[in-house]
Amino acid sequence: xxxxxxxxxxxxxGGLKALSNVNLSVVExxxxxxxxxxxxxxxxxxxxxxxxxxPDTGSVMFDGQSVLGRHPFEINQMGISRVFQTPEIFxxxxxxxxxxxxxxxxxxxxxxxxxxxxVANEAEIIEQAEQVLEEMNMADKLHMHSxxxxxxxxxxxxxxxxxxxxxxxxxxxEPTAGMARxxxxxxxxxxxxxxxxxxxxxxxxxxxxxVVFSLAxxxxxxxxxxxxxxxxxxxxxxxxxxxxxxxxxxx
Amino acid sequence: MLGLDRKDTxxxxxxxxxxxxxxxxxxxxPTESAMAQxxxxxxxxxxxxxxxxIFAIGFNILFGLTGYLSFGHAAFLGVGSYSTVWMFKxxxxxxxPGIILSVIVAGLxxxxxxxxxxxxxxxxxxxxxxxxxxMSFALAYSVLTPITNGxxxxxxxxxxxxxxxxVGSPNVPNLFGIVMRDTYTLDxxxxxxxxxxxxxxxxxxxxIAFYLSIRIYRSPFGLxxxxxxxxxQRMNYTGLSTRPYTLAAFVISGMYAGLAGGLLxxxxxxxxxxxxxxxxxxxxxxxxxxxxxGTLIGPILGAGFIKYFENIFSKxxxxxxxxxxxxxxxxxxNAVVWILEHFVGAGWHLTLGLLFMLVVIFLPGGLVEGGxxxxxxxxxxxSDKKDKTSGxxxxxx
Numbered sequence: 037x038x039x040x041x042x043x044x045x046x047x048x049x050g051g052l053k054a055l056s057n058v059n060l061s062v063v064e065x066x067x068x069x070x071x072x073x074x075x076x077x078x079x080x081x082x083x084x085x086x087x088x089x090x091p092d093t094g095s096v097m098f099d100g101q102s103v104l105g106r107h108p109f110e111i112n113q114m115g116i117s118r119v120f121q122t123p124e125i126f127x128x129x130x131x132x133x134x135x136x137x138x139x140x141x142x143x144x145x146x147x148x149x150x151x152x153x154x155v156a157n158e159a160e161i162i163e164q165a166e167q168v169l170e171e172m173n174m175a176d177k178l179h180m181h182s183x184x185x186x187x188x189x190x191x192x193x194x195x196x197x198x199x200x201x202x203x204x205x206x207x208x209x210e211p212t213a214g215m216a217r218x219x220x221x222x223x224x225x226x227x228x229x230x231x232x233x234x235x236x237x238x239x240x241x242x243x244x245x246x247v248v249f250s251l252a253x254x255x256x257x258x259x260x261x262x263x264x265x266x267x268x269x270x271x272x273x274x275x276x277x278x279x280x281x282x283x284x285x286x287x
Numbered sequence: 288m289l290g291l292d293r294k295d296t297x298x299x300x301x302x303x304x305x306x307x308x309x310x311x312x313x314x315x316x317p318t319e320s321a322m323a324q325x326x327x328x329x330x331x332x333x334x335x336x337x338x339x340x341i342f343a344i345g346f347n348i349l350f351g352l353t354g355y356l357s358f359g360h361a362a363f364l365g366v367g368s369y370s371t372v373w374m375f376k377x378x379x380x381x382x383x384p385g386i387i388l389s390v391i392v393a394g395l396x397x398x399x400x401x402x403x404x405x406x407x408x409x410x411x412x413x414x415x416x417x418x419x420x421x422m423s424f425a426l427a428y429s430v431l432t433p434i435t436n437g438x439x440x441x442x443x444x445x446x447x448x449x450x451x452x453x454v455g456s457p458n459v460p461n462l463f464g465i466v467m468r469d470t471y472t473l474d475x476x477x478x479x480x481x482x483x484x485x486x487x488x489x490x491x492x493x494x495i496a497f498y499l500s501i502r503i504y505r506s507p508f509g510l511x512x513x514x515x516x517x518x519x520q521r522m523n524y525t526g527l528s529t530r531p532y533t534l535a536a537f538v539i540s541g542m543y544a545g546l547a548g549g550l551l552x553x554x555x556x557x558x559x560x561x562x563x564x565x566x567x568x569x570x571x572x573x574x575x576x577x578x579x580x581g582t583l584i585g586p587i588l589g590a591g592f593i594k595y596f597e598n599i600f601s602k603x604x605x606x607x608x609x610x611x612x613x614x615x616x617x618x619x620x621n622a623v624v625w626i627l628e629h630f631v632g633a634g635w636h637l638t639l640g641l642l643f644m645l646v647v648i649f650l651p652g653g654l655v656e657g658g659x660x661x662x663x664x665x666x667x668x669x670s671d672k673k674d675k676t677s678g679x680x681x682x683x684x
Contacts, residue, residue: 124518124524125521137511137522138526141525141526145526146527147528147532151503153506154290155507
């Protein structure tokens with residue numbers, strides 16, 4: 037059963053063909069990686085899923101509903117959460133406050149005028165936030181300013197914020213970009229744990245082959261805006277076209 | 288207490304005491320002494336402290352929490368004043384209908400301006416609000432003269448209908464018969480203290496406004512507003528629509544400004560367009576930054592600070608300076624007075640500018656940060672010498 041269905045999506049920027057006729061289907065409860073060389077259109081494709089870009093042609097269906105023309109916050113409310121290449125968190129707020137916001141958003145919707153309630157009285161939501169932070173191994177940093185966190189912690193916080201909303205589809209945009217090897221491995225372990233413990237579908241864009249082959253169950257290779265091939269990691273590794281187009285001599 | 292935690296309750300009690308004891312605190316010098324000119328405890332100025340405190344508290348809800356810097360808030364102040372004077376003209380000198388109307392009208396006006404201006408953020412938002420305020424100012428002088436009475440300013444005339452004005456009730460702004468400008472003067476030895484009805488009315492409203500702002504700061508809504516300031520992209524991708532949050536904050540702060548405007552007119556039943564000018568909008572920005580952006584008590588301190596300087600420094604003139612420096616040799620006296628006279632009287636803006644620069648450079652967190660540093664210093668000294676008890680009651684926020 038596919039949860040995300042992309043059909044004939046094309047996108048041009050002026051004369052540049054960023055995507056042409058992309059067809060892709062992400063199966064529920066799998067980890068699906070989208071790889072490809074720089075400029076292959078990976079980020080453009082991801083931006084079409086979350087409402088940042090609207091493709092020129094084609095359709096993007098999430099769970100039977102079109103996401104095209106909807107605002108990012110509406111798409112999030114449908115059940116898609118996104119992790120950015122550089123962690124996007126609320127740097128001015130503390131770690132626990134960062135975690136409360138998505139949980140409020142999940143409970144109260146995109147806007148609610150709760151100006152005379154008190155955050156400190158929302159015991160249930162605070163407990164939930166603490167639980168997620170525990171899961172992210174950040175329970176000792178609750179009241180830290182989130183801007184002061186290390187890169188790896190910021191990434192974990194962002195992933196935690198997305199998970200706290202219990203999304204059905206988690207989109208990861210190069211989650212280990214710019215990370216040291218140890219942090220990368222930690223993130224891989226975290227994502228593996230998430231995948232095992234939750235009913236969640238993950239779509240991941242990644243440069244780092246180590247990350248891709250440790251996590252993905254399905255891989256789509258994108259080159260020059262078109263899917264070259266879609267297969268299991270084992271087959272991708274040995275696929276001649278892929279080796280030629282992307283992996284080169286390194287594998 | 289009242290849904291606040293202990294720290295906030297302490298802060299609220301501190302502000303309540305400050306407001307109730309203001310007539311004493313602001314008149315520390317005996318009436319006949321040379322220092323009496325630094326006394327600020329006269330009714331007109333005390334009313335301004337409270338009213339501009341409300342204005343700045345409201346402004347801080349928008350600027351301090353969401354980071355949207357409005358340069359047109361004086362427009363709401365002016366609209367509030369006009370609404371109140373119109374109620375005086377049409378109904379009666381009772382201030383209640385006027386104040387209610389001023390809050391409603393300012394809120395609606397803020398809804399309109401905010402709806403358009405909030406399509407942009409950053410400097411473009413500031414410029415849009417500035418443009419709207421200046422347009423309102425220009426309109427009040429030209430096309431809208433029938434409503435605003437143009438340059439003369441809107442005031443109550445004897446032939447105004449005043450449908451609800453009963454024969455016995457006072458012919459000046461009053462609250463169900465309590466006349467706003469009535470003052471009870473208490474003489475204690477050489478000192479004298481003024482207790483003014485209008486001041487206490489404004490102070491009570493300021494305390495309510497302050498209490499509500501604490502509640503907003505501590506609410507999930509306040510958390511969302513701080514999230515807007517921090518990272519709008521993350522907010523959008525977290526399923527939150529930023530526009531209604533910023534618009535709500537804008538309207539709330541517009542209503543605070545309307546209330547302040549209504550109170551200004553209730554203390555002195557006159558409304559002029561100059562209240563909407565950009566300098567008035569700039570003033571509330573200065574108050575908020577000077578006091579401490581995003582802090583609870585900062586705007587009140589900033590408003591008091593600026594209004595004090597505006598009224599006290601501007602009163603000092605050449606003659607006062609000569610009397611202070613009379614002990615110096617003639618030539619030196621003239622030189623000192625020549626230098627200082629640029630900083631007092633009409634030149635008080637120069638002093639304010641210098642102080643503003645010093646605060647922004649050395650205390651980016653405003654007077655509140657200054658207070659915190661002072662408190663930390665005193666506590667450190669206190670713990671070094673354990674026999675000395677620390678007497679600091681500086682609020683943390």
